[in-house]
Amino acid sequence: MQRYSIASLARGAVGGHLQWSRAWRSPEPRRSYDVVVIGGGGHGLATAYYLAKEHGIRSVAVLEKGWIGGGNTGRNTTIVRSNYHLDPNAHFYEFSLKLWEGLSQELNFNVMYSARGVLNLVHSPADMDAALRRGNALRLNGIDAQFLTREEIARRIPNLDCSPKARFPILGGLLQPRGGTVRHDAVAWGYARAADALGVDIIERCEVTGIHVERGAVTGLRTTRGDIATRRVGIAVAGNSSRVAAMAGVRLPIESHVLQAMVSEPLKPVLDTVVTSGAVHFYISQSDKGELVMGGDLDFYNSYAQRGNLPVIESVVAACLALFPSFGRLRLMRSWGGVMDMTMDGSPIIGKLPVAGLTMTGGWCYGGFKATPASGWVHAWTIARDAVHPLNAAFTLERFAQGRTLDEKGAGPYPWAH
Amino acid sequence: MMLIPCPFCGPRSQVEFTYGGDATLRRPAGDADPSRWADYVYLRDNPCGPHDELWYHGAGCRSWFVLRRDTRTHDIIASAPVGEPLDGTRP
Numbered sequence: 001m002q003r004y005s006i007a008s009l010a011r012g013a014v015g016g017h018l019q020w021s022r023a024w025r026s027p028e029p030r031r032s033y034d035v036v037v038i039g040g041g042g043h044g045l046a047t048a049y050y051l052a053k054e055h056g057i058r059s060v061a062v063l064e065k066g067w068i069g070g071g072n073t074g075r076n077t078t079i080v081r082s083n084y085h086l087d088p089n090a091h092f093y094e095f096s097l098k099l100w101e102g103l104s105q106e107l108n109f110n111v112m113y114s115a116r117g118v119l120n121l122v123h124s125p126a127d128m129d130a131a132l133r134r135g136n137a138l139r140l141n142g143i144d145a146q147f148l149t150r151e152e153i154a155r156r157i158p159n160l161d162c163s164p165k166a167r168f169p170i171l172g173g174l175l176q177p178r179g180g181t182v183r184h185d186a187v188a189w190g191y192a193r194a195a196d197a198l199g200v201d202i203i204e205r206c207e208v209t210g211i212h213v214e215r216g217a218v219t220g221l222r223t224t225r226g227d228i229a230t231r232r233v234g235i236a237v238a239g240n241s242s243r244v245a246a247m248a249g250v251r252l253p254i255e256s257h258v259l260q261a262m263v264s265e266p267l268k269p270v271l272d273t274v275v276t277s278g279a280v281h282f283y284i285s286q287s288d289k290g291e292l293v294m295g296g297d298l299d300f301y302n303s304y305a306q307r308g309n310l311p312v313i314e315s316v317v318a319a320c321l322a323l324f325p326s327f328g329r330l331r332l333m334r335s336w337g338g339v340m341d342m343t344m345d346g347s348p349i350i351g352k353l354p355v356a357g358l359t360m361t362g363g364w365c366y367g368g369f370k371a372t373p374a375s376g377w378v379h380a381w382t383i384a385r386d387a388v389h390p391l392n393a394a395f396t397l398e399r400f401a402q403g404r405t406l407d408e409k410g411a412g413p414y415p416w417a418h
Numbered sequence: 419m420m421l422i423p424c425p426f427c428g429p430r431s432q433v434e435f436t437y438g439g440d441a442t443l444r445r446p447a448g449d450a451d452p453s454r455w456a457d458y459v460y461l462r463d464n465p466c467g468p469h470d471e472l473w474y475h476g477a478g479c480r481s482w483f484v485l486r487r488d489t490r491t492h493d494i495i496a497s498a499p500v501g502e503p504l505d506g507t508r509p
């Protein structure tokens with residue numbers, strides 16, 4: 001691997017940038033591997049990287065039906081945070097945030113982690129109780145949380161309508177200063193390049209169409225580029241989790257739903273914090289290119305279409321204008337959708353499936369980008385040791401039948417309600 | 419935008435409806451094995467293609483009905499009152 005540094009950049013500038021080589025190879029699939037990871041999004045690539053790096057397993061392939069990062073990794077709104085209430089979620093996402101903090105150095109690739117702060121607005125006395133309770137729980141878990149008054153918010157975010165006459169009056173907000181954004185494509189590329197350097201084969205345009213199971217154990221995969229023999233398979237396919245698990249006869253507590261996002265035309269810096277409002281189902285940040293990146297609710301019906309319908313776009317924009325009236329002059333540039341693997345309790349499934357040698361990391365709902373490093377790290381651990389790590393011990397598939405659901409929102413078994 | 423054919427009111431905008439999920443689930447007997455109950459409450463086929471699902475016409479006749487819709491394209495294939503077959507024939 002060609003290391004990136006200020007010196008190599010300077011040498012490149014002098015030489016007309018002709019010396020750069022490909023960031024990762026494009027090998028033909030071999031006939032067998034020790035481990036095959038299905039899905040070349042951030043989670044699959046991170047799994048492969050940590051298998052090679054932490055566990056010395058280098059006969060690893062990542063099979064991606066399209067191109068790496070072309071799924072939800074390249075479609076999400078890039079917010080990272082660890083401000084979860086329930087202990088297993090709090091510890092897991094905090095581990096992830098700590099990995100984000102050092103990831104550019106770890107991968108020798110700038111993933112542009114920007115700790116600009118994530119602010120959850122409080123609009124009502126009930127919101128206030130919930131925010132203070134969660135803030136205190138976070139601090140007890142050693143996670144940064146800070147309550148801001150309305151005046152402090154008005155000073156920090158001048159475009160936000162903090163007046164008492166606002167359509168959704170702002171009473172305060174809970175800030176996680178270390179939360180922020182990360183460049184999504186760079187995460188896929190950085191993990192791919194680092195995994196490739198450790199010997200991992202990244203194989204694009206290779207769809208898995210069958211999982212061979214003999215006497216309750218995985219023996220190989222059928223793909224559009226031939227059969228591959230392997231005894232260990234990790235599934236990391238986000239919205240397609242149900243379809244791929246079904247190839248091994250496993251049914252999951254998951255429904256696939258579409259989530260949309262949209263961007264405005266680019267403008268000069270106007271918003272340096274990620275702002276979210278649970279009450280109006282809205283969040284916004286400004287990308288490094290200058291676009292305002294916005295999102296809100298699911299479309300609320302099962303979908304594999306990777307696109308949604310107009311009512312959600314309208315409600316997101318209406319919420320935006322209620323909170324930031326001055327953004328009404330902007331034009332919307334693009335909107336798109338991704339297929340979410342919504343679980344029955346809103347928390348992920350990272351662990352073994354009831355077929356020997358088969359594991360998954362999935363059920364990320366609409367919040368799995370922030371989990372990418374930790375998900376890959378614990379998934380690799382589970383594949384390498386055939387056991388759960390304390391960090392994913394609560395995220396097993398069995399928790400549903402055992403009544404140990406992790407229902408952060410208290411919404412019950414309705415996947416579209418989380 | 420989806421135009422959803424309510425079997426009672428005819429085609430209406432999707433914003434008048436609320437989604438109710440998989441319509442093919444069958445509730446087990448009260449004393450059925452707990453594993454059957456866990457499957458019923460949590461597991462879903464989640465098909466990529468035609469999906470039979472419940473919808474509620476909240477801003478119309480306030481009835482529940484079954485819609486067959488393709489989850490790949492959002493194309494609507496058929497709708498019927500709960501308990502009646504989706505192909506339009508009477509049982």
Ligand SMILES: Cc1cc2nc3c(=O)[nH]c(=O)nc-3n(C[C@H](O)[C@H](O)[C@H](O)COP(=O)(O)OP(=O)(O)OC[C@H]3O[C@@H](n4cnc5c(N)ncnc54)[C@H](O)[C@@H]3O)c2cc1C
Pocket residue numbers: 038039040041042043044063064065066067068069070071072073074075076077078079080206207208209236237238239240244259260261295336337338339340364365366367368369370371
């Ligand atoms: C609009 C939107 C906004 C979001 N915002 C946020 C956010 O702000 N913060 C956050 O934390 N999360 C967010 N998310 C969620 C986040 O994007 C996902 O949870 C996360 O990226 C999932 O990563 P992944 O690697 O599992 O999935 P993906 O990147 O989707 O990777 C899965 C890959 O598997 C491949 N695949 C599927 N089936 C097969 C097969 N049979 N064979 C081979 N390959 C296959 C797919 O092509 C895909 O590339 C958002 C999602 C969307 C859609």
Ligand SMILES: [Zn+2]
Pocket residue numbers: 424425426427428475478479480481
């Ligand atoms: Zn009706």
